[in-house]
Amino acid sequence: MAQTIVNSKSNKATTNWKVWLGVVPFFLFALLFLFLPSLRLVTASFTAPDGSFTLDNIRQLFTVPVIVNAYKLSIQISAVTAIGGGIFGFLLAYSVTVGGLPKSLRSVLITFSGVASNFAGVPLAFAFVATLGRQGFITHILRDYFGMDVYAAGFNLYSFAGLSLVYMYFQFPLMVLIMAPALDGLKREWREAAENLGASTTQYWLRVAMPVLLPSILGAMILLFGNAFGAYATAYALTGGRIGIVTIQIGAQIRGDVLYNPGLGYAMAIGMVVIMAISLAGYSWLQAKTERWLK
Numbered sequence: 001m002a003q004t005i006v007n008s009k010s011n012k013a014t015t016n017w018k019v020w021l022g023v024v025p026f027f028l029f030a031l032l033f034l035f036l037p038s039l040r041l042v043t044a045s046f047t048a049p050d051g052s053f054t055l056d057n058i059r060q061l062f063t064v065p066v067i068v069n070a071y072k073l074s075i076q077i078s079a080v081t082a083i084g085g086g087i088f089g090f091l092l093a094y095s096v097t098v099g100g101l102p103k104s105l106r107s108v109l110i111t112f113s114g115v116a117s118n119f120a121g122v123p124l125a126f127a128f129v130a131t132l133g134r135q136g137f138i139t140h141i142l143r144d145y146f147g148m149d150v151y152a153a154g155f156n157l158y159s160f161a162g163l164s165l166v167y168m169y170f171q172f173p174l175m176v177l178i179m180a181p182a183l184d185g186l187k188r189e190w191r192e193a194a195e196n197l198g199a200s201t202t203q204y205w206l207r208v209a210m211p212v213l214l215p216s217i218l219g220a221m222i223l224l225f226g227n228a229f230g231a232y233a234t235a236y237a238l239t240g241g242r243i244g245i246v247t248i249q250i251g252a253q254i255r256g257d258v259l260y261n262p263g264l265g266y267a268m269a270i271g272m273v274v275i276m277a278i279s280l281a282g283y284s285w286l287q288a289k290t291e292r293w294l295k
Contacts, residue, residue: 041273044266057267067268070246074229075275077160077245081167082224088168089175090217097183110180113173120170125237128166132157158239166238167231171224178223182216182290212290219286226279230272246272 048054061067096106131138134151142148156162186209194204232247241248246268253265 038273041266041269044263045270047263047266049261049263054263057261057263058270060264061267061271066244067246067249067264070244070249070268071271071275073160073244074246077164077167078225078228080164081171081228082221084164085168085171085224086175086217086221089172089220090179092172093176093179093183097180098186106180109176113176116173117170117177120231121233122237124166124169125234128157128162128169128238132162132165158242160243163235163238163243166234167228171228174224174227175220178220179213179216182213186212215286216290219283219290222279222283222286226276226283229275229279 045057046053046055048056061071092109095101096109128136130136132150133139134157136157139150142150157165190208190212191204194208199207230247232251235243235245236248236251241252250265250268250272253261253268
């Protein structure tokens with residue numbers, strides 16, 4: 001009997017060792033590409049150009065107008081595209097899940113969303129320049145065939161509005177991918193119970209479905225905010241750095257010829273990490289509330 005217990009414990013220990021062995025690559029990857037770079041950010045943020053310790057880099061995050069405005073601009077673009085992409089994406093997800101559109105359209109939209117949500121950077125910027133730039137395809141069609149000169153009317157692809165429009169291209173597909181499972185999680189019994197109690201479709205959505213989905217919607221918008229806040233290549237390729245969002249300012253400080261101050265760039269990156277951490281914490285909290293209802 002005792003020998004059996006010992007053998008059982010030995011087998012269990014061997015099994016546990018093998019299970020932990022499977023996650024070693026993950027922990028190694030996290031150590032090399034997450035924890036060590038984060039530690040480098042922290043230490044470099046308190047380093048002056050001459051290598052000495054300084055708090056001036058952190059102080060400049062709150063006192064230098066260019067840096068403060070860079071954070072404000074990034075937050076504004078992220079908020080606008082998160083709200084716009086969230087609303088548009090939710091409506092699309094609703095249409096193909098519970099809205100009555102043909103089921104065959106769902107697979108097409110989900111496939112497109114999966115591709116479009118990862119289509120960013122230089123290719124996306126070039127696609128919009130070729131489509132809506134001053135000599136773009138759509139711009140020529142509107143001007144030559146409909147007499148509409150969108151640039152004469154005030155539109156500018158290389159402005160805040162233009163960059164927000166470009167960001168929307170990968171924001172709303174991400175919202176579709178997040179909200180489609182949440183909408184599928186609405187139980188049919190809830191609607192049947194509401195209808196049996198005399199509720200209309202509008203009342204069901206306002207008093208039953210939307211309160212359940214609201215944490216998921218807000219959490220998804222927070223995720224969209226973080227997605228736009230960390231974007232760099234798309235904005236730089238589209239505007240050439242003329243719009244001073246925080247990621248472009250970080251690149252200018254770390255690699256620039258005029259604004260070269262790596263310590264300040266790392267400090268600005270720490271500020272981004274703090275904002276992203278707050279966003280992810282809010283997203284996790286809201287997702288936990290959603291999962292409690294949709295189990």
